[in-house]
Amino acid sequence: MSKRKMFLRMITASLLRRRSRMLIALLSIAIGATILSGLVTIYYDVPRQMGAQFRSYGANMILLAKEGESLTTDTLQDALSVIPEDQLVGATPYRYVRLDMTSRQQSFTTAGTDFAEVQKTSPYFSVEGEYPQAAEEILLGKEIADTIGAKVGSYIQLTWRPVVTVHENASDDWVPNAKLSGSAEGFNAGIVVVEATLDDEGKIATLEIDASSQTPEIGGQVETDRNFISRFIGQSLPVSLGEDVDAVSGATISSQAVVDALNNARSTAKGSAAAERSGYFNVTGILVTGGEEESYIYMNLKDLEGLTNDNLLDVAELSVSANAEQLEEYAKAIDGSDAGITARLVKRVTRSETAVLGKLQALVFLVTVVVLLLTMICVSTTMMAVVSERRREIGLRKALGAPDSSIRAEFLGEGMFLGGLGGLLGGLLGFVFAQVVSVNVFGSSITFQPLLLPITLLVSMLIAAVSCLLPIKRAVAIDPALVLKGE
């Protein structure tokens, strides 16, 4: 009988004879390996899984036109081609303009957008009623709906009044007691709206300014600055900044917009402006967000383009399922492309995503280490019991001339065999485990990582081998003389 044959014979005999013990050791290794391979699978899959979950936090990238360039639906498509399709959750275009509500003689900021994309990039939007499906349907912010008393199903007439320039040939004297309203472009393409009444002599009697599109602490001051507003009272149209009135300190552009809007109002009322366009819109839902979105009207971009007759966009909000580094890369690529678009990351969102992922992965790592430690303790205890049981046999073999190295090799062989078998079982079960966790927790399936099986196998064998170190030490220390005496 050859040495190897005898070696195998003794290992299998020992395993078979102590099958219940070996089953326990095998089970603990298999469970350890299951947790190992399962959690490692999840560990690597979590960013992908959670990435999709995180998208419910809203957009994590904003696209704007570069200075001197314009953002249109066409240039937006160019920029989006940088991001792989499977990572782009949604891309919502926004165009903001002021539209007049004819019935109320009031104007509201209206956003033209794509409602299908809105639901992807702003999944937290809550709509009472329904999102618009067809043309000429709109969503009203709750604040506006409350102000004008509109409900789902109401019809609203909205009018687009183009921003016009002052006509050079406009008359200097003006109609007494007229009511005027007009708008002009202020800071960052925001529209400033004014409403004025004239006195008997055609001079400005009252003036109301809506500068909510301007930066609140700067341009927004033109709305409330009494000194600024009072300077207009008693002036004849047109007025000019610097001569008739002084600009609000630090808000020259917004101040100029007020002046322009007043002068526009005069021109428009004279019928010299570009034709205004209006339409009736059906309110299909009221938007409740708790934020500034409640003071906007939302309509289909196509409808808005029909009113304004252009395809400009102010901003696009993107929801991209990618980690912080990838996002940075995409942003750089978009900035570098010749679409004339610059990309900004919504740091608040990306940073919290990274932090949550880091914590989750640390937790998974910790659990894996603890489970592996427990596995080692269990295997070690079992092997210790096996050594005690086989004390006599080991002593006898040593007495017959087996060197310590062969005892070591045998126990290591047994341990590695258990580790290998347990690792194989655990590697396969781990995939099932990860799949179950993934489907139940994240609601999507996991792809099998073939490389994980040999790694689990190796780690299991290593752990089994380390677990055997103490039992082997015990086995080698057995004194054959004592055993042979029958003690």
Place this chain on the structure above:
Amino acid sequence: MILSAEQISKRYFRKSGEANHFYAVKPLSLTLRPGTVTVLCGRSGSGKTTLLHMLSGLLTPTEGRVLLGETDLYRLSDKELSKLRNASIGVVPQARSVLDTLTVRENILLPSALYGTEDRSEEAARWMETLRIEGLADSRAAELSGGELRRTAIARTLCMCPPVILADEPTGDLDDENTQLVFGCFRKAAEEGAAVLIVSHESDALNIADAALRMDGGQLSALS
């Protein structure tokens, strides 16, 4: 090959009377020559088994040395000593010493399989026949009687044809007929050149002995 012990003793730490140690084996010298059978008798606890273990390389003496030919056993490494014992010193232990998981044949071939040296199947078959256990070759050791186990252990030792054989009460659980048979085997081994030491209480052992020794309180003396 000559196995000789030079002034070996074994001392254990144990309270006994005034002293806090006692000698299980007091310093003694002993030579086992090829072709001779030496019988060692004595009462239980007299140190026979301790002496046998020291001679077999399993128990390091407190003092003195054990030489096999020119080789000092206790100066060898574990690996060298293990190999030497496997090939040159056959021990028949006093206690039950057969592995239950293996068959009789496998048990007998176990020492040769440990190093995978030459194939000893023929010797195994020969000794099984001589010791009348050839019918049990493929039985598991767990199914054997005490006498059969004992003969299996003896066959395992003889199968290796070691130059030194040390047997510790090898006929303890054998009937008269088998006792005769076993002593015959040891005699034959001696005639083939082995140095044989048998620890035994049997008077039959003295019939095949070339020399007889007695242990008493750790002290060795010649049996008159």
